[in-house]
Amino acid sequence: MIASGSRYVALGSSFAAGPGISPIVDAPAGRSGNNYAHLVAQELGLDLVDVSYSGATTAHVLDTPQDAAPPQLDSVTADTALVTITVGGNDLEYVGTFLRGSFLNTVAKPATILGRRFANRIRARVSYLKDTASYGAVTESLTTVVEQTRQRAPEARILLVDYLSLVGPATRPRIDVPLNEEQLPSIALLADGLAEAFAKAAAATGADLVAASAASRDHAIGSAEPWTTGFTMLPPNLGGFVPYHPNAAGMRAVAGLILETVRT
Template sequence: MIAPGSRYVALGSSFAAGPGIDPIVDRAAGRSGNNYPHLVAAELGLDLTDVTYSGATTANLLDTPQDDAPPQLDAVAPDTVLVTITAGGNDLEYVGTFVRGSLLNTLAKPATLLGRRVANRIRARVSYLKDDAAYEAVTASLVTVVERVRERAPEARVVLVDYLTLVGPATRPRLDVPLNEEQLPSVAMMADGLAAAFAKAAATTGADLVTSSAASREHAIGSAEPWTTGFSLRPPVLGGVVPYHPTAAGMRAVADLIVRTLKT
């Protein structure tokens, strides 16, 4: 068990940062004070350095600055005893593809007045499928992130935390999921490929793995208690949500999974 007061560094993209979840403590990063890193740190009494940043790719963790923020690995020091990592989705444009597809499908509805062919051309502007090489690249990048963390903090416990499930058994086409029955399985396949990349990276490096994807399958969009948001054209300041991202309940669930893992 990690001792209270130990240094904890959180790395990752928006599924770790928590855009749209009050309170936002860093607007540029879309970072919430109630994201899973903050919740884990509060639960275990850890000294948190949270450099999660919405839109981050694995390159932004490794060596590429993002906006005015340095590469996230710069935050990892020799005295770090815990590092959590949630990244790779933006390498695949996972959520971005889902958002663009939803937006274009929404625009295609009125376009059907101009003819089905026009509407289908609008919908076809988004590809939901990635080749095996794309998932292998994410796996390799996650392995490199873990290896670089261990170079900087040899004693750190490293935890790979994969992505909450968006499309699950209860997810159906509707207003807040404006994809059709043919498109939704493709999004689910992308999520499966991303989860597999995390599993392979954990097996390769020996890092701990928190499978948020599996734990949240029954809490996907359309379920009785969803842990992620659906699609919305309205921003949070106008009563909308950040589309296809964790809710406060989802962040709490991921934090609980991490704490449980750390106590074993």
Template sequence: MISPGSRYVALGSSFAAGPGIDPIVHAPAGRSGNNYAHLVAAELGLELTDVTYSGATTAHVLDTRQDEAAPQLDAVTADTALVTITVGGNDLEYVGTFIRGSFLNTLAKPATILGRRVANRIRARVSYLKDEAAYQAVADSLVTVVENVRERSPGARILLVDYLSLVGPSTRPRLDVPLNEEQLPSVAMMADGLAAAFAKAAATTGVELIAASAASQDHAIGSAEPWTTGFTLRPPSLGGVVPYHPNAAGMRAVADLVVRTLRR
């Protein structure tokens, strides 16, 4: 168990930062005061340093600046007791592919008045397929992140927290998931590859894995209680959401998974 007052550093991309979830405490990063790191820190009384940043890749965690932000690993110091890591999806352009495909399908629908060939050309501008080497590269990068965290803080408890599921048993092509029956399984395959990369990295390094992907299968888009948002062209400022990202319920669920693991 991590003692109250211990230092906790949260690393990761938008699935950790929480864009679109009020309150936003750092606009450039899309970082929410109700992301899972903040919820965990509040429940356990931890001293949080949250450097999660929307759009971050594993390179931004390791050694590359993002906008004006230093590499996220700079926040990990010798006195850090807990580190959570949720990153790698942007290395694969996972959510970006889902969003681009949905956007182009939305454009292609009215374009059918110009002919099916024109509409299909619009849809075909997105590739949903990644080779095995891409997933292995994410696993390798996650291993490198863990190794660097250990080097900076040998006593820290490290949790790899993978991505909430966007596609599950209840997900079907519809207004807020404007992909067809061929595209949707490809997105699901990409999610499976990302989850497998986290599992492989956890097994290689011996750190604990929070399998949010598995825990959220029945809470994907289209379920009765989704933990992620669907597609929309309406921004949060106009009453919309950030497409294909955790919602407040999803962040609460991930926080609960982390807390349960830490209390074991």
């Protein structure tokens, strides 16, 4: 068990930062005061250093500044006791692909009045498939993140926390998931490849794996109690939300999974 008052560093992209979940404590990063890191730190009484940042790639964790923020690993010090890592989705353009496809499908629907061929050309501007090398590169990068984290904090408990599922058994094409029956399975395959990269990196490094993806399949978009948001073109200030991201219930669920792992 990690002692109260210990240093906890949270690394990652938007699925760790929690954009759109009130309160936002760092607007440029899209970082919420109710993301899983804050909930875990509050429950365990930890000294949280949350450097998660929306849009981050593994490079932004390892060695590349993001906006005015230094590489996230700079925050990991020798006295760090717990590190959580949720990153890699942007390396594969996981949510970006889902967003572009949904946007173009939404635009293409009224464009059918100009002809089905024209509308299909709009939809075809998104590629949903990634090659094996892309998934391998994410696995290698996650492995490097864990290895460099361990070099900086040899005594830290390191948790690889993968991404909440957006697509699950209850997900169907509809207004908040404007993809067709051919496109949705491709997004699911992309998500599976990302989850496998996390599992392989955990196995290679000995880091703990928090498989949020598997735990959330029955809470994907379209389920009775979704842990992620669907699609909208409305911005938050006009009644919309951040599409295809964790909601508050999802963050609470991931925090619960982390607490269960840490207490084991």
